[in-house]
Amino acid sequence: MKTALRSDIGRIRLVNEDRGWSEILEPGFVVAIVADGMGGHQAGDVASRLAVDTFREALQGSTAALSTEERRTLMSQAILQANEVVFDTASNNEQYHNMGTTVVAALLSDDRAVIGHIGDSRAYQWREGKLKQLTEDHTLVNELVKSGQITPEEAEHHPRRNVLTRALGTDEQVEVDIRDIAWEKDDILLLCSDGLSNMIGAAEMAETLAEDGLDLNQKADRLVQLALQAGGDDNITVALLHHAEDTELEG
Template sequence: MTVRSALEVATTTDSGMVRSFNEDAIATELDLGLALVADGMGGYKAGDVASGMAASIVLEELKRRLQTNDPDFPALILHDATEKANQAIYQAAQANPQYHGMGTTLVTTLFHDNHIHFTHVGDARLYRLRHGKLTALTQDHSILHEQVVQGLISSDDAKTSHNRNLVTRALGVEPEVEYETQKQTVETGDLYLLCSDGLNDMVDDADIELALTALQANLPLTARQLVMMANDNGGHDNISVVLIKILAPFPAIEPSKGLMDRLFGWLK
């Protein structure tokens, strides 16, 4: 089974109840097994530019590089695509005064050979619902998360902290960026959620778990429900949601064959 036929995907993005424009960007490409969410920052238009650049550069880099069936290639191209996006955003910010200080968080997933490979920078998140239990697969690169880990603030107090949106890492802010890449085995029935912090800042994980469990038979409805819950709780930020359900096992992506490869194949 191909990756495309093994995945069901639903996406939605919303500006929220407070902001007049949307600086988030989402992208999915089922033929590549790719999905991503980017949450831009840097003021009017600049954040939108940064998140849009991240989405387009990562997508194009993956398309260009999917010419090999090396088992290590997903991690390698995620690394290269993230680096390339960071450099491009940083250079654009340096060259254009109106974009100075722009950057973006990013979470990218690549489904390949019954595994999920994912990279994240900042506080865009990846969750997995498996057998009714929601698990956060990423840890925020934020001041607030560091304070919780160090015991300086409780998890309950963190929910109302004014430091929720202060990230410690983002694409495009510095010439080099530190990020994390992981690989995990997927199971049929898994449901993955990529989201910007406009969702999880407004909706507790327990309520996200409840919505996913109750509504997952209809992914578009589930995505809309999550956005509505965030807006009902204040909608203080842009909200982006990508849902990916594993319908069946899937093989490695086959490399495209050139004309000579096909010709020799016919002659065998």
């Protein structure tokens, strides 16, 4: 497997409140996470950093010998542990009051991918030229779409499209969405903050991932550049994971 990770502050924000991390835990066993913090006064930066650091510590020592069900449990426990740390920090420090973060994470073995998420950071699967969104945004606008009150097209430009219905660290208890999918040779998994998905559409993402002339590193760079060209209104973080023959971490 190959991985590539990119994060950019964007054109508007003064602080990058996104945080990403990926690592090959052992051959054929890879983990990645993207978190998009919120809270102002750099509290969002603290929230996303705490979430990623706690998640990373919870995954240390994990082995590919785990069953899919055990990986689902591990993913859920790691994210819930991160929720506890962020919530406790916010509760005990006035300057971090109400801080929180989104999170989307993946645990990949040779044939299965376990995805966990809270908020509106997304996971996509690219397979044989087609891009499929794997996560469902925990947002007010998505609830309006599901209930038929607005169309998906209206949701894209809705003034409250960034209002979350669920986040990590804002409440003592939180529900984590967990799913697992088949992970096949040549698949690409894309994890991103909304700084990418709010700026460019699925068609542009798919076109970039399908570009044979770009390696994985360059594809991550291209996605960030497309978001910047579209306005760069937010921090942009992209993690790409490719089910390739060789195992390699790229930049």
